[in-house]
Amino acid sequence: MNVFSDRSRIIITCNKRLTPYLELEVTELGFTLTRTFQTGVELEGTMADCIRLNLNLRCASQVHYSLKEFRAEHPEELYNVLVRMPWENILNNTSYISVTCTVDQLTVNNEMFVNVKVKDAIVDKLRRETSVRPNSGPDLTGAVIHLYWKDDRAEIFIDTSGETLAKHGYRKIPGKAPMLEALAASTVMATKWDRQSPFINPMCGSGTVAIEAALLATNRRPGLYRTNYSFMHLKDYDEQVYLAEMQRLRDQIKEVPGLLVEATDISDDAINISKVNAGIAGVENMIHFKRCDFALTDVPEGKEGVVYFNPEYGERLGDVKQLEETYARMGDFLKQKCKGYTGYIFTGNLDLAKKIGLKARRRIEFYNAKIDCRLLEYELYSGSKDKDRREKVSQE
Template structure:
């Protein structure tokens, strides 16, 4: 089974509301999206194509390569269909396999039962052909198989990513209530920012928004920070394909780009973490960090963008104090950021009312399970007229 060169259905998953930005990334890589759903993009690609996709996408979570779709009424049907696949041509009998699933079937009370049926089908098939069963467990660092089973329709995939792509591997020091890197990328893509003018990020926390802005502006891809993926543990993998793709990633970095990115936070600890994360990401020389109240953040001449990601009041801070903070953010943008596009990312609509500015756009995101908005403000030099 020459899966690395054979084209099949590929599903790229993402967090809810990131699909438009993921779809844009996929198209910019030269692939054609067949369908776009709220949490995934579907296309046709080979496993070698999946190497390129894994290394380049900022907004993706998992990249799933379809092996087989089939009908299954119950666990016995599932086992029989799984055992009919030539796994000995896909997985090394000395390897390690983990299985995860998305299951809605009336005969299954827990996905763990479906996972076990898939593991048994794989292991029994390989043992019958090779005399040994591969090891299995929950870790995602080697071969990962994904089962999608809805009612009687099932499909089994190779998870070519393994560990999630939504974490970009440079953030060794997350800090308090961090924004997921894939979400931060989606936020950057949604801004009216030309990646040339200043990017200002007060309340930067551990620096994720500022770092992602620097990465995107200079063409640095998440694949630069990671050396292990699920596709590496599939029979037929050629490491030269991977290293050639990484070479191209490095060659496409714009090392001459001059861009002003400023990140500030009142917490000295947060700024220290942000500096470390930026250094790991290779963009520490592109970001000016300041320990200070957001109202003292230096603002470059307009135009530019200023992006806040304040506390929402659900996990951190005190609500009454945050009302004053939100009002102060609005006052600061109105008085000190004229000519800029202003943005505030929040999951608290009541606090958002305290900003005191009329949003020109309200862009929908989810931060985990929390329904959030990125509020956009046009900060005119004079009157709007």
Template structure:
């Protein structure tokens, strides 16, 4: 598999527990068909180009994972050998940077860090064999990201097309104390069956996440408007025009005004100030009464 941007494969979209029903609804509203639904995500089929609108639009998701290969691997040696068969030189620049994450349950692995190192070694060795130069790797998720899902003898290696988690929507520069995750805030609002046209009141607003997410829902502003870097941008073959076309769609469907009140309050003046600053970053401060 070389042209991942135009080749269909399994896509797993992960989320926090109890958000999968809302994630499923979001994905289906974008026109995708769900093949499998589980407590922490959904499965569908598509290309890496399909992953671009998913990353930009989804409010309840954590990561969008595109399957590169599925295979049997009983131990670290077999894992390494199977990973060496994959054409990583067509996915990761030889002078690039990548990181590895994993979810592992295998009798030979006592820490996921060891599995991560085996993945890194295989990828680096393959690219060095083919190109003569090895890419750099490390813990940062701001370039190419690989994800290993290895349960007993069954392994899946994914391109994590998101990188930094989608559950943070990018506008909250001042978190305050014990902030609510943005994706969880969206799920909380959706679970309340709020009609997005009646008054919304957020007492004890903290950093303002609930009020801001309510305003973003009401104006149909998607998380992709607040973010300009995703892991899919660092995969070889990426066409930035696809991203800009999808981002333009987000601007076209968003609204600037609402005809009802959103109110955020807190006993702490500092919390109210933090909420207002975060709302300004999100571009919805004019919609919220603090």
């Protein structure tokens, strides 16, 4: 078994409701999907493909490379299958090894027990074949093995990512209740933004949405901000494959003349944090940061860009009664200052959304952690567009 040359099943996972955007990313990279499901996609490929996927994907969580699928009805049977696998051909005996599990099995009431069984099988085989016991633990900083076990079906994978890909590596200061980077990227992808016209982001918080917009526009990929993956700790890892993909990432960065990404927040701390994060991402000079109330955000006239709000919605931050006034003001801002633009408000509180006073053209479903959210889209017609729309309706 040589995982760097053998083709196998690859499962790419993501958070719920991000699959359409992950699917788009993977197919744009030239891969053919064999299956999509609620929390990910499936394809076939090599470890070199896994390296490319890890470095390029914005919406993914993990990239899993399948080693073996088998039947197991109890933990001892699981151990007996895994201890016979050729781990000495896959892992270095000097590697730090971690195990993760997804278990839905009647004989198991403690997932950690299964985790230990998998780890014991791997370590026992490596010690038998190499006379060295590798170090193991919970930190996902070395080689990571993942077990999926449901009913009597088990499958063992190399988690080629290690730490989740959903965090893109540039956000060293998170700020208050930050949006996960993979979610932020997916919501920007869900908008009608052409990645050239203005992107206006009032209430920017720690700057994640504005930064992800700038990264998308200039084709900067998450792999640029990360230096450690699980695949680097496998036996026969060829660093040249990784370095070649990294060079490809650098070469495909593009300039967008005149790009305007506007990010404002009433908090000095939020603006300072946003600037630090944007600097780490290499896009600080592409984003115009300003401390002000959102109603004072500059929106260039005569343009057809995007205005994107990610306000508090009463689940973790903010008092709902006070937020009712804020949402009403957001609606006034969109109606009065953003004509010709497409407006978006990301919220987990549809009762508050009613205070906006505009009818959403689309309601795009997302989750923010476990909170059921919507990205609400508003078509903000300019005077001439509104007149044309009324005339069209009257003719019909």
